Amino acid sequence: MASFPQWLSDRLRREDITPADLARRIQRSPSAVYQWLSGETHPSDENIRRLSRVLRVDRLVIYQALGKLKPPEQLREELAAEALAILEALPPQSQELAIRILRDLQEHQESEGTA
DSSP states (O other): OOOHHHHHHHHHHHTOOOHHHHHHHHTOOOHHHHHHHSSSSOOHHHHHHHHHHTTTTOOHHHHHHOOOOOOOHHHHHHHHHHHHHHHHSHHHHHHHHHHHHHOOOOOOOHTTOOO
């Protein structure tokens, strides 16, 4: 796999996002993004979470590009905590809808044998 700066540069090109636009979307300074692109620094866990959302990739892919994989259990725990926080921030009717959608998705995956 390419180095993180190369991976990030390639991903920005693929998504047609400039470094300055990425910085705006993840609410970080352009200099932070340029430091990642130059290999001076690496994104924090919080910035990796933001990058994964904007670049539409799983966090695991970013950790792989950085050469620092987190244990799957830790990633699952972080994802579960994030999902719970999102769910709890929704109004009650939206929470019920989100839970129904998740259950339907789970049933679909189980019926397809991909769970």
